[in-house]
Amino acid sequence: MIKDEILELLNTDPIPAARLCSLFTDTNAVDIAELFKDAGKEKSPQIFRLLPKNVAADVFSYIEPDEQHILIKALSDSEISDIMNGLFTDDAADLIEEMPADVVNRLLLGTNPQKRKIINQILQYPEDSAGSIMTTEYVELGEDATVQDAFEHIRETGINKKTIYTSYVIKPDRLLVGIVTAKKLMLAGLDDKIGALMNTNFIFAGTTDDQEQVAALFKKYGLLSMPIVDKDQHLVGIVTVDDVVQVIEEENTEDFEKMGALHPSEEPYLRTGVFRLAGNRIPWLLFLMLSATITGSIITGFEDALAVLPVLVAFIPMLMDTAGNAGTQTSTLIIRGMALQEIRFQHLAKVIWKEIRVAILCGLALGLVNFARIYFMNGRNAVLSLAVTLSLLITILLAKAIGCVLPIAAKKLTLDPAIMAAPVITTIVDGASLAVYFSVARLLFRL
Amino acid sequence: MIKDEILELLNTDPIPAARLCSLFTDTNAVDIAELFKDAGKEKSPQIFRLLPKNVAADVFSYIEPDEQHILIKALSDSEISDIMNGLFTDDAADLIEEMPADVVNRLLLGTNPQKRKIINQILQYPEDSAGSIMTTEYVELGEDATVQDAFEHIRETGINKKTIYTSYVIKPDRLLVGIVTAKKLMLAGLDDKIGALMNTNFIFAGTTDDQEQVAALFKKYGLLSMPIVDKDQHLVGIVTVDDVVQVIEEENTEDFEKMGALHPSEEPYLRTGVFRLAGNRIPWLLFLMLSATITGSIITGFEDALAVLPVLVAFIPMLMDTAGNAGTQTSTLIIRGMALQEIRFQHLAKVIWKEIRVAILCGLALGLVNFARIYFMNGRNAVLSLAVTLSLLITILLAKAIGCVLPIAAKKLTLDPAIMAAPVITTIVDGASLAVYFSVARLLFRL
Numbered sequence: 001m002i003k004d005e006i007l008e009l010l011n012t013d014p015i016p017a018a019r020l021c022s023l024f025t026d027t028n029a030v031d032i033a034e035l036f037k038d039a040g041k042e043k044s045p046q047i048f049r050l051l052p053k054n055v056a057a058d059v060f061s062y063i064e065p066d067e068q069h070i071l072i073k074a075l076s077d078s079e080i081s082d083i084m085n086g087l088f089t090d091d092a093a094d095l096i097e098e099m100p101a102d103v104v105n106r107l108l109l110g111t112n113p114q115k116r117k118i119i120n121q122i123l124q125y126p127e128d129s130a131g132s133i134m135t136t137e138y139v140e141l142g143e144d145a146t147v148q149d150a151f152e153h154i155r156e157t158g159i160n161k162k163t164i165y166t167s168y169v170i171k172p173d174r175l176l177v178g179i180v181t182a183k184k185l186m187l188a189g190l191d192d193k194i195g196a197l198m199n200t201n202f203i204f205a206g207t208t209d210d211q212e213q214v215a216a217l218f219k220k221y222g223l224l225s226m227p228i229v230d231k232d233q234h235l236v237g238i239v240t241v242d243d244v245v246q247v248i249e250e251e252n253t254e255d256f257e258k259m260g261a262l263h264p265s266e267e268p269y270l271r272t273g274v275f276r277l278a279g280n281r282i283p284w285l286l287f288l289m290l291s292a293t294i295t296g297s298i299i300t301g302f303e304d305a306l307a308v309l310p311v312l313v314a315f316i317p318m319l320m321d322t323a324g325n326a327g328t329q330t331s332t333l334i335i336r337g338m339a340l341q342e343i344r345f346q347h348l349a350k351v352i353w354k355e356i357r358v359a360i361l362c363g364l365a366l367g368l369v370n371f372a373r374i375y376f377m378n379g380r381n382a383v384l385s386l387a388v389t390l391s392l393l394i395t396i397l398l399a400k401a402i403g404c405v406l407p408i409a410a411k412k413l414t415l416d417p418a419i420m421a422a423p424v425i426t427t428i429v430d431g432a433s434l435a436v437y438f439s440v441a442r443l444l445f446r447l
Numbered sequence: 448m449i450k451d452e453i454l455e456l457l458n459t460d461p462i463p464a465a466r467l468c469s470l471f472t473d474t475n476a477v478d479i480a481e482l483f484k485d486a487g488k489e490k491s492p493q494i495f496r497l498l499p500k501n502v503a504a505d506v507f508s509y510i511e512p513d514e515q516h517i518l519i520k521a522l523s524d525s526e527i528s529d530i531m532n533g534l535f536t537d538d539a540a541d542l543i544e545e546m547p548a549d550v551v552n553r554l555l556l557g558t559n560p561q562k563r564k565i566i567n568q569i570l571q572y573p574e575d576s577a578g579s580i581m582t583t584e585y586v587e588l589g590e591d592a593t594v595q596d597a598f599e600h601i602r603e604t605g606i607n608k609k610t611i612y613t614s615y616v617i618k619p620d621r622l623l624v625g626i627v628t629a630k631k632l633m634l635a636g637l638d639d640k641i642g643a644l645m646n647t648n649f650i651f652a653g654t655t656d657d658q659e660q661v662a663a664l665f666k667k668y669g670l671l672s673m674p675i676v677d678k679d680q681h682l683v684g685i686v687t688v689d690d691v692v693q694v695i696e697e698e699n700t701e702d703f704e705k706m707g708a709l710h711p712s713e714e715p716y717l718r719t720g721v722f723r724l725a726g727n728r729i730p731w732l733l734f735l736m737l738s739a740t741i742t743g744s745i746i747t748g749f750e751d752a753l754a755v756l757p758v759l760v761a762f763i764p765m766l767m768d769t770a771g772n773a774g775t776q777t778s779t780l781i782i783r784g785m786a787l788q789e790i791r792f793q794h795l796a797k798v799i800w801k802e803i804r805v806a807i808l809c810g811l812a813l814g815l816v817n818f819a820r821i822y823f824m825n826g827r828n829a830v831l832s833l834a835v836t837l838s839l840l841i842t843i844l845l846a847k848a849i850g851c852v853l854p855i856a857a858k859k860l861t862l863d864p865a866i867m868a869a870p871v872i873t874t875i876v877d878g879a880s881l882a883v884y885f886s887v888a889r890l891l892f893r894l
Contacts, residue, residue, distance in 0.1 A: 307757065
């Protein structure tokens with residue numbers, strides 16, 4: 001592969017610059033960016049200077065933040081200026097956000113004033129809003145332009161646009177009135193007017209809309225890009241599908257983390273420090289640990305029963321674990337269904353009814369196995385087997401009910417349903433399962 | 448909104464067909480498809496017949512399977528034929544897969560023979576392979592064509608292509624030699640040769656490659672489409688980013704389900720039957736229930752200790768829950784990191800060392816709170832407080848170690864790391880925590 005050849009050439013002394021430069025032209029910017037991973041302080045500016053001018057900024061945008069930092073410190077002011085003016089505004093804003101304070105000033109000083117203004121604007125939008133992920137390099141057209149005009153405009157300015165596959169049609173005051181795809185332009189006659197070709201019933205979002213909402217629209221309509229407007233419907237930027245794919249993965253990661261009793265973090269695991277990692281975990285662990293003491297006190301309340309029948313203790317882990325798992329299964333499906341907007345509040349009754357029937361089926365299957373196991377392994381004690389099995393049945397029913405009601409209720413209370421996942425559900429149903437267990441045992445054994 | 452107006456008109460008697468037809472032209476196919484949700488047996492063929500010819504197949508591809516089934520049963524053979532010949536091959540193949548046997552025959556009979564052959568081919572690729580999600584409507588060009596030729600070709604055939612934003616350059620024997628984007632075409636001179644413009648170092652996948660791998664390449668390189676080739680590097684289809692976004696969500700859903708002790712299912716929750724739902728849950732519940740009996744037998748092994756010091760039982764839930772949560776946190780991060788290809792086997796030592804330090808921090812924080820709580824709430828019994836706290840510390844350390852080693856080991860054994868998530872980890876660390884707890888208690892209380 002080309003990448004191996006590049007690596008070999010980089011280790012040659014002296015570096016064959018001309019050969020490398022031509023190889024770089026044929027290589028994807030993402031792959032070139034990977035070369036900086038192990039290049040280190042000395043080599044990385046050297047490699048960067050070999051890059052053809054027109055790809056340097058593009059490659060830079062794909063380099064990991066740590067290596068970007070190393071590189072910036074080694075580059076001259078004019079080289080930094082070239083990068084900043086070559087980056088798309090969304091990538092430039094990301095860079096400013098990622099870099100430590102000592103570098104940010106140099107970066108902004110190197111940016112031309114107009115772009116600096118836009119970057120500052122993007123940085124001011126709320127975190128995870130459409131405005132914070134948009135970029136401003138788009139093709140804009142007037143309604144009166146012809147297809148011929150549009151092609152000429154794209155030919156002149158397209159090289160620096162994030163996408164040329166959708167053009168945005170605006171009034172002189174920047175009011176967005178329509179969009180027209182390159183496909184439509186290519187299939188139309190050269191004299192056709194943009195105003196007649198454009199689609200006026202287009203999908204858009206506002207600058208302060210949540211990025212999750214933007215991603216949902218991309219998924220629903222299979223979009224490649226989307227215009228972002230201010231509150232007066234003026235075009236201020238666009239979001240493209242490659243960035244939305246990142247947003248989707250970020251949002252999924254956030255859900256995984258919340259469902260795993262973690263405070264969500266945007267940093268990749270390997271780049272996160274030990275204190276930060278611990279800080280993301282301790283609050284949830286503490287909260288759940290203290291909640292679990294309630295479950296402990298349920299046991300204490302039944303100490304008399306345990307004293308008479310110590311064998312009861314042996315089934316506590318099985319009951320607690322099964323309750324937790326049964327609840328986790330349900331809450332996982334419900335949370336995921338809500339994240340994908342398949343399950344909504346209006347489905348609550350339908351979901352509960354479904355879960356009750358599923359719980360009965362699961363309870364019967366597990367109960368049968370459980371009864372047989374206890375009966376034959378605990379001296380054919382039918383009352384004991386029955387007590388445990390009955391508790392198991394009731395517990396599964398409870399766990400499934402709690403597992404579907406809590407996430408939906410959380411959503412209704414505008415909380416994130418993902419927090420009602422395995423850890424919280426487990427803690428709650430653990431307590432419930434023990435209360436059920438000891439009550440059933442007391443009843444059956446007349447303790 | 449237009450959609451409300453359409454709904455109102457549909458309820459007018461007689462239906463104002465001309466007005467509706469013009470509204471449909473302005474409405475997104477996805478939104479029109481939603482109208483079929485509540486339309487029912489009688490209305491849905493009526494609505495479908497009002498659709499302009501050129502959007503009918505497109506709208507059909509967005510209708511949910513249940514409603515597609517209702518519609519197909521109400522349509523004539525020639526209407527079905529129009530749909531099948533109008534659908535992209537990937538959507539046609541999906542439809543064949545989704546529909547019950549009684550309908551499939553009619554669908555295939557209505558398809559022209561050439562397309563039927565391609566559909567059958569797509570259906571034969573392994574589930575979740577690149578071949579199974581590709582489509583065959585792409586723009587192909589020869590190396591000798593000029594940009595002018597390319598534009599003409601696109602103008603003639605583009606309307607029926609899944610994308611015209613990348614053209615695929617092939618030899619007469621269909622060997623894929625390069626790709627050229629519409630952007631490049633639009634910025635080039637009309638006499639330029641495709642062979643000189645094309646990018647020969649392009650990203651592609653084979654028909655049998657896993658769709659997850661295809662999605663990873665889209666994410667890494669920010670692609671809009673990707674060529675799929677057979678083992679001889681001949682072009683057989685393309686995958687587009689809108690379908691990849693669906694794949695990404697499917698793969699995430701699968702991970703959520705596996706991590707929630709569920710057998711993964713591709714059907715949305717609300718469309719899945721009760722028996723199927725129960726069937727996806729019972730095997731895991733049973734397996735985990737039986738595994739938890741081992742934990743129960745650990746307690747039985749320490750019955751003598753419990754008889755002397757019954758208060759020990761009260762801390763079992765707290766220890767088990769905390770162990771499970773501590774392990775879940777780690778395994779969640781590791782599994783997600785591996786899914787995003789950030790964490791690999793080579794990082795094992797680094798991850799373990801990180802988790803040990805995080806475990807110590809978490810253990811100290813929780814231990815402190817725990818010691819104070821038990822000491823002041825259990826008659827200032829220092830030995831008891833120490834026994835529980837020490838067990839908690841060791842348990843957290845163990846849980847975090849198990850939580851990072853098991854998913855990475857699973858991956859190394861080519862198992863899906865996602866199965867080493869909360870439920871399995873919890874079951875394992877529950878047992879470990881009790882063994883630690885009773886051993887520590889025996890030691891400190893000299894039982």
